Amino acid sequence: MSNLVRIAPGALTIGRPLPWDVFDADGNRLLCQGYVIQTDTQLEQLFERGRFKPRVIDVPQEDSEASGGEARCNPFTRYPDYLHALEAALAAIAKGQPDARKRLQDLAHALEQACSSSPDSSLALVHLYSVGPTIHEQIIFYGILCQLIARKFGLEEPRISILTQAALSANLALVSVADKLNALNKVLNSEQRRVIRKHPQRSIHALKATGIDNELMFTIIAQHHEQADGKGYPDGLSGADIRPEAEILALAERYVAMITKRAYRKRMNVTAARKLIANLADGSFRPAIPKALLQVLGEYPPGTLVRLENNEVGVITGRPVRARGPFARVVFDPSGNNYENPGERDTSEPGFGIRALEEPDIMPSMNFSRIWGFPE
Structure with a gap:
């Protein structure tokens, strides 16, 4: 099968489910998505023999939504498509390509359909792959969580669409360094902190360079590290000066960080994460937004x-x-x-x-x- 490509070193890790089916060079399926590699020997064999099938994301047409049903929108089989589409969209933005906007919109629409037709399965993706996700996986998780939180919060559909596009592009400026930063087991230096604090504006600049012109999206990205108590950055905004969409994105990022393993700390279980989220209603966020996430998760979220x-x-x-x-x-x-x-x-x-x-x-x-x- 000529459309199969080799698995790059670092794409798979021990202890995490495979994100896609793995084939040999002749197209025979070796392992199914969800299989967990147990040993270094298995990992080496997969890098030597394994192939996977990159695909362009297939966005269902609007008139198929009502009849599409869950069977037509399986988030698990689409997961590798989401990742491939995200990499392509962010690369197009970084290079200033004119099709960047459509790529971003198509991916946001695909996540919207998954979360609408299969919310439990979509939420399960976040938890099944949260052990040690790459930056691209984390960004997909942000998009899923933003969809689910925003609906529970009562945000209008057009604003949810813009929020999802913001979630998928807000960390563009961090993509090249995020995995390295997550792997550090020491305190960040001043240059690394500067890169992190500057990433919203750098991401906005890259989006504008492609011809994207959406002030709501830019505002969400610019404000998604502000805090209701005024302790955020870059402008120290507080209260109603911060868009609720920006707070939803910030909370999605914070939750993923809680349940994700880092070199310098263990990942939290969902019980501990829920307690922290409940405490965030006391000042860092509008109270209704952490409450919306808690309602989305339930006591035991899908995938746990x-x-x-x-x-x-x-x-x-x-x-x-x-x-x-x-x-x-x-x-x-x-x-x-x-x-x-x-x-x-x-x-x-x-x-x-x-x-x-x-x-x-x-x-x-x-x-x-x-x-x-x-x-x-």
């Missing part, structure tokens, strides 16, 4: 692993609905053996209640499309 009262381990697939749930698909039986066909558990039923979060050092391999009920 939990141990049930019967000692099974499952992955949360759906948030509560009408006093039922949250819902889980069991991955391990009470003895710790893999289930061949994961069954669904309603954790509101006796015997299937959630005992605790599971935080394994290495995620278990899962077939995400099958677990979330998408056609394979």
Whole structure:
């Protein structure tokens, strides 16, 4: 298959689910998306033999939305498309290419459709791949979270679209250095801090150079590190001077940072992250915005692993609905053996209640499309 390309060193890591299917040079599938590499030997073999299939993102037409349904918008199979489309869009912006705006809008529209038709699956992406995401993965997470928070907050659809485009482009100026900064285990120096503080304006400058002219988008990007208590940057704005869209983006970035591993600290579990978010309603943000994120997440967000009262381990697939749930698909039986066909558990039923979060050092391999009920 001539459209397969080699996997670049660093694209895969031990303990994280594969972001796409892996093939050999003849096009035979070696591993499915969701498989977790366990050893250095496996990793080396994949870099030697593995290939993946980069694709241009396919944006459904407007008139197909009503009939599209969840089966037509599987966020798991589209995940590599989102990443490929984001890299292409940011590269087009950086080079000042005239198609940059359309690339950005198409990706924002694709995320909008995923979050509208498959909100639980879209939210699961954020948690399943949060162990050590690249900067491009983090940006996709920002876009997903902004979509979900903004709707819960009650933002109008046109503003949500602009917010999503801002989320996808606000960190353009950091892309080349973000992964290196996240890997540092020491205090940032003055030059590194300067780069971080300047990135909103540099990103805006690059967007303007492509012919993009949207003042709301520029304002969101410029203000997304301001804080309601006046302690943010670059202008120390406070209160109503900060757009709610900017606060939504800031909160999305902060939540991803909480649940993401860094060289200098461990990642938080969702319980600890929820407590911090609840505290943010006391001054750093408009109270309604952290509350909206807490409502989006629920106590156990989709994509998190939990141990049930019967000692099974499952992955949360759906948030509560009408006093039922949250819902889980069991991955391990009470003895710790893999289930061949994961069954669904309603954790509101006796015997299937959630005992605790599971935080394994290495995620278990899962077939995400099958677990979330998408056609394979």
